[in-house]
């Protein structure tokens with residue numbers, strides 16, 4: 001839990017027992033006292049502690065995750081709405097900025113939040129991806145989108161895209177657990193090269209390709225699940 005406070009130094013101040021204290025004085029319970037939740041409850045109604053329950057295998061090769069292993073997929077709604085705003089109430093838009101995705105190769109404009117310097121972090125990702133050999137372009141261009149005030153398919157929970165902390169890279173090379181022909185979940189499949197994943201992870205973004213409910217185009221800013229980030233270069 002100390003890693004959570006350290007990951008968001010601009011907005012979080014400290015842990016005080018079971019309470020997360022924000023720099024503006026807001027206090028939130030870390031543990032809701034409901035105990036170890038079964039998967040569906042963990043995903044639908046996580047407390048702050050639940051968000052960190054599963055270790056995220058940063059840097060590792062992409063292998064099929066164990067059943068119900070979705071590290072980072074549970075997001076406490078109060079925590080994220082406090083941090084980034086509620087897009088359904090207009091609370092996210094005022095803090096968006098436009099970045100240029102792959103400034104040499106794609107020059108695509110994307111909207112991302114400035115909160116927690118997510119926009120600067122994604123620009124750092126973009127710059128490194130831009131320098132990869134041409135064989136990587138098809139995975140990255142065009143990016144399928146960033147900010148989008150919508151709920152996650154099949155739920156009433158706001159997507160990470162609604163907080164403007166997520167990006168979907170090129171759809172054409174992606175795989176998604178819901179894209180199966182029958183009623184069952186599609187078998188794990190990934191075509192995204194590890195080089196791309198590791199660049200995102202280095203800058204604070206987790207990858208949906210590490211989830212049992214895989215979404216290989218999806219990356220979102222979740223530094224609490226990753227090793228400490230390097231400071232941003234001053235400019």
Ligand SMILES: [Zn+2]
Pocket residue numbers: 161166167168217218219
């Ligand atoms: Zn996505």
